[in-house]
Amino acid sequence: MIHVSVIGCGNMGGALLEGLSKADGYTLTACDLDPDAREAVAEFVDETTDDTGVAAAADVVVLAVKPDIVDVVLEEIDLSPEQTLVSIAAGVRTDRLEPQTEASVVRVMPNLAAATQNMAAAVTGEEIPAVVEELLDDVGEFVAVDESQMDIATAVNGSGPAFVFYLLGAMQDAGVERGLEPEEARTLAAQTFKGAAETVLRSERSIDDLIDAVCSPNGTTIEGMEVLWDSTADEAVTDAVLAAERRSRELAGDDE
Ligand SMILES: NC(=O)C1=CN([C@@H]2O[C@H](COP(=O)(O)OP(=O)(O)OC[C@H]3O[C@@H](n4cnc5c(N)ncnc54)[C@H](O)[C@@H]3O)[C@@H](O)[C@H]2O)C=CC1
Ligand SMILES: O=C(O)[C@@H]1CCC=N1
Numbered sequence: 001m002i003h004v005s006v007i008g009c010g011n012m013g014g015a016l017l018e019g020l021s022k023a024d025g026y027t028l029t030a031c032d033l034d035p036d037a038r039e040a041v042a043e044f045v046d047e048t049t050d051d052t053g054v055a056a057a058a059d060v061v062v063l064a065v066k067p068d069i070v071d072v073v074l075e076e077i078d079l080s081p082e083q084t085l086v087s088i089a090a091g092v093r094t095d096r097l098e099p100q101t102e103a104s105v106v107r108v109m110p111n112l113a114a115a116t117q118n119m120a121a122a123v124t125g126e127e128i129p130a131v132v133e134e135l136l137d138d139v140g141e142f143v144a145v146d147e148s149q150m151d152i153a154t155a156v157n158g159s160g161p162a163f164v165f166y167l168l169g170a171m172q173d174a175g176v177e178r179g180l181e182p183e184e185a186r187t188l189a190a191q192t193f194k195g196a197a198e199t200v201l202r203s204e205r206s207i208d209d210l211i212d213a214v215c216s217p218n219g220t221t222i223e224g225m226e227v228l229w230d231s232t233a234d235e236a237v238t239d240a241v242l243a244a245e246r247r248s249r250e251l252a253g254d255d256e
Contacts, residue, residue, distance in 0.1 A: 001026065002026055003058040004062065005028070005031055006029070006062045007055050008032060012111075013041075013065075015113070016064065017041045017045055019117045020135070028047075029047045029055055030044075030045040031049050032048075033050050053077065056078060060085075061077065062086045066089070067090055067091055074097070079102055084103055084106060088109065090154050091251025106123060107125065107150065108122070108123045108132070109153050111161050113140060117138070117140055120143075122145050122154070124146065151245045151249045152241075155242070155243075156241060158244075163241070171192070
């Protein structure tokens with residue numbers, strides 16, 4: 001069994017614990033100062049605690065607090081070189097973490113879909129320990145990137161679910177406006193996003209090819225696509241991603 005503890009069991013730490021609880025081979029410890037947060041994840045873990053010292057006694061310690069709390073927690077925990085510290089804090093560079101611990105440090109940018117084991121994660125480090133690769137595999141897919149690419153990865157896959165929820169909401173609202181029940185529109189829109197994403201993951205075809213495949217000549221889709229191609233919807237999505245990337249750089253203390 002691999003002992004994983006998560007310090008900070010809010011939205012992201014909680015999602016990670018929920019996903020890991022569905023995989024075999026983990027003993028899980030949840031550490032949070034807030035009793036409500038501990039209560040929310042109690043069903044997924046073997047142990048809950050408010051003591052970071054207790055959480056520090058694990059093979060893998062995941063730091064899932066807000067970026068401005070990271071240093072406070074690192075001050076409290078004393079890890080050995082045999083342990084692995086995984087930080088998921090946005091904009092917190094490996095070179096800020098490493099001097100504060102003796103553990104191997106791995107920086108990961110996860111996302112909320114960890115809860116359903118559909119997470120997209122970016123991971124960076126000289127050598128990614130096997131235990132971290134295994135953990136990331138168990139809750140979804142991961143891509144190893146250079147640390148210089150972590151800000152854009154943060155925007156694409158860390159913040160990305162919010163952008164997708166927004167687009168999904170717009171599709172759902174259109175359905176409701178034209179007479180679908182909200183629950184029907186929610187299911188149809190969400191399953192359509194899920195199916196489209198799965199199609200991209202399993203296919204070698206380009207996105208343009210896949211769009212073509214949906215557009216029957218003189219059919220319905222091409223009418224909708226003409227509206228999108230004539231709009232600046234793609235620019236708005238790009239701007240949203242770049243704004244998130246910029247903020248990640250700001251959090252890291254970069255000027256540019
Ligand atoms: N929310 C998301 O979708 C994602 C978040 N992240 C990163 O994950 C980290 C956490 O974000 P969220 O889960 O959204 O925040 P959150 O506010 O939902 O959760 C943070 C948790 O940390 C706890 N906490 C605060 N100080 C603590 C301490 N000293 N010891 C133990 N627990 C403490 C809080 O009580 C809270 O439950 C951030 O660094 C963020 O950049 C990364 C990717 C996605
Ligand atoms: O919004 C944030 O800062 C965090 C990091 C990526 C997703 N949520």
